[in-house]
Amino acid sequence: MSSEPDPRVLVVDDDPALAEVVARYLRRDGYEVDYAPDGPTGLERALATRPDLVVLDLMMPGMDGFEVCRRLRETADVPVVMLTARGEEADRIAGLDLGADDYVTKPFSPGELAARVRAVLRRATAQAAPAAxxxxxxxxxxxxxxxxxxxxxxxxxxxxxxxxxxxxxxxxxxxxxxxxxxxxxxxxxxxxxxxxxxxxxxxxxxxxxxxxxxxxxxxxxxxxxxxxx
Missing domain, CATH: 1.10.10.10 (Winged helix-like DNA-binding domain superfamily/Winged helix DNA-binding domain)
Known part of the structure; x- marks a missing residue:
């Protein structure tokens, strides 16, 4: 049996019903999932606990996902998958420009999001260079x-x-x-x-x-x- 801890994912979304569905799928895949209901709480929790990945909703009151990602990137290099209800290219590019690793446009299937999370974590942990x-x-x-x-x-x-x-x-x-x-x-x-x-x-x-x-x-x-x- 592996002694490695389960990867930790923080879901930041002001829609608790959607967040619960996402968390259920991620837990089924073996992830430990934490939840934050808004941007300020999500940013504070991400900086305090340093999860392996953050699933971040774009449109939230108070502090949107763009601002959370920007502040997170100032001090941490945690992979980020953004959720957006808008499919405009400008939104996607803005998120990537701030350092997001991937994005999923709502409505989406929880299975697709779980697959994106797996792919981002796999790339984050598997990258290696041939020289020191x-x-x-x-x-x-x-x-x-x-x-x-x-x-x-x-x-x-x-x-x-x-x-x-x-x-x-x-x-x-x-x-x-x-x-x-x-x-x-x-x-x-x-x-x-x-x-x-x-x-x-x-x-x-x-x-x-x-x-x-x-x-x-x-x-x-x-x-x-x-x-x-």
Whole structure:
């Protein structure tokens, strides 16, 4: 019998009936589930208990999911799956831009959400780099300590930004298609490649001297991106 503790998921949603259905499906999959009825409570609980993943409703009174995600990302790197009742691309991109790892549009099947949670947790725990120390473009990435330094100063990256950076540094000079990065980093064989575009832009803002004219994380027109040493 495994001695590993069950993964802990925090569900933050102002609809208790929906939250109970989600929690039931997640518990059936072996997760330990906590619940917060609003944004401020969810943020406080997430920072205090550091769950393995947060399922976060977007539209909540008082403090919406965007603000919760933004504040959470300032101090923690907990994977986030956002729930939104609106399917507009702008909402999805805004959530991804703040560091969300995935999103599900309401109405959704609890089984689909549980599958998304499994996929995000699997990607968060399975990512590994072939070398302990990756160096390039003034960066030092310690894949054992999971730290990034730029010109000697620490750089804070989200899980997906870090995974992208490791992918590029592992194969400098190689052109990666957006679809390939979507499958390698997110595990999606089919999906919206704007997710990749958003995260590359955020990564450039943290590692390039001028994100509008990147020197190392280059765009390959009509293909995707390439790391220039």
């Amino acid at each position: 120390l990756l160096i390039g473009g003034g960066l030092e990435v310690d894949t054992l300590a999971h730290t990034v330094r730029r010109k000697g100063a620490p750089v804070t990256l989200t899980t997906k930004e870090y995974d992208l950076l490791v992918t590029f540094l592992t194969a400098p000079g190689r052109a990666f298609r957006r679809e390939e990065l979507l499958e390698t980093v997110w595990g999606w064989s089919i999906g919206d490649t704007s997710t990749v575009t958003v995260h590359v832009r955020r990564l450039r803002e943290k590692i390039e001297d001028d994100a509008s004219a990147p020197r190392h994380l280059a765009t390959v027109r009509g293909v995707g991106y390439r790391w220039e040493p």
